[in-house]
Amino acid sequence: MSVSITLATASRVLRQLRHDPRTLAMLVVVPCVLLTLLAWIFDGTTVFDEIGAPLLGIFPFVVMFLVTSVATLRERTSGTLERLLTMPIGKLDLLVGYALAFGLVATVQAVVATGLAVTLLGLDVAGPLWLLLVVAVCDAVLGMALGLFLSAFAATEFQAVQFMPAFVLPQFLLCGLLVPRDQLDDVLRWISNVLPLSYAVDLMRDLTTNGEVDPSSWVDLSVVVLAILLALGLGAVTLRRRTL
């Protein structure tokens, strides 16, 4: 692995985004608009306090999944990936480069969205805010890693975009946001137990209700980090220097 190639890759991905200001603006503005809408809809109830924080983790997850699967598919179909893989770049250089670039964007997204939620929208967060941000960024990187891996199975942009409802919506439905996980049917609970987003949402929820970080939070965070490493590893396997 080479630090300079990794940083060059991250900088190239960020340049691609910089030349696309509309995408950059949407990455930051859309979560804010949705959170505002949600706070408004549930004005006068406690619903926003319950689901606001988990959503701060889910938005970056969904957005980064989409952006990365399209970006990687473009690398594959435009031939730039093939060109890179004939060059002295390690697969990890490429993956970590992407993770750094999108992680940075996710940090900006999370800081702005969390800032808006806890100030203007009055979201109550009992736990430390910095940990909320860390979890949001981890969620974003998880979405990125999954998007990168799954895009290997998409032959067209149409397919890549549909992986979002196919792989992200089930995680959203089962993560405990709609129905608490311990009230799910056994089979559904087992499934929800192996989906990484469930742990991210558990963690976010703990942070909003408990002032202190208990050991189970660290377990949840470790599961999310392990899921990121697993997805990145699987993603690396799909980067083939030699193809049919």
Next chain:
Amino acid sequence: MNIAPAISVRDLRVVRGGRTVIDGVSFDVARGSVTGLLGPSGCGKSTLMRSVVGVQVVAGGVVEVLGRPAGSPQLRRSVGYVTQAPSVYADITVRENLRYFAAVLGAPAGDADRVLGDVGLTDHADALCSRLSGGEEARVSLAAALLGDPEVLVLDEPTVGLDPVLRRDLWDMFARLAAGGVTLLVSSHVMDEASRCERLLLMREGRLLADDPPPALLECTSSTDIEQAFLRLVDEAEADGRTVRATDARTEGGPA
């Protein structure tokens, strides 16, 4: 002086989607030369080039570049490759593309501007690749392959869609590079580019029809131009093919 060939291919066989697209091809490419790979679209030129670069899964045979198996990690700095479709990032500028590829190759910082000059795109350095014409984008892709002064260049139809002046300039550059010791394997389906090559590989349906310098090719086929030579070789091969197929049919029809 190193007389070992820069590229050596023996009995190469490639099967894609159940179809044999390269069928027992062998040839050598001498160091510091320009070799043309000519043949109609779909004859297996690109697959052959992909095999030389080492990005193609091959079914059999040996491909060596600079004495190492094609695709070896040690070759990643010494082989420049241009795919048929321009493989550059459309959403960043020409210079940003070249600086990125230069960083990946570990080429000096000034290399991006040098190769831009080589392909005559200095004026377009700050243009987004998506705003370029097809020919300009192809030249950015070519420029990326020139970064870091590779010893071997594998160029898949680098002059397609270019005007005659640009094509001449690029072929002049190829000749200059070869004179400086670079080995070039250049594919084209335009037969008139053949005269710029020291050696020609004529390909059809996954097989080599000829591997000769242009004058020898014209002489042995009693032709006046490469296109005519190619057509004569195809006719000959088809005549042979018919006899072979007829023999096959008899064998298959006979008792098992």
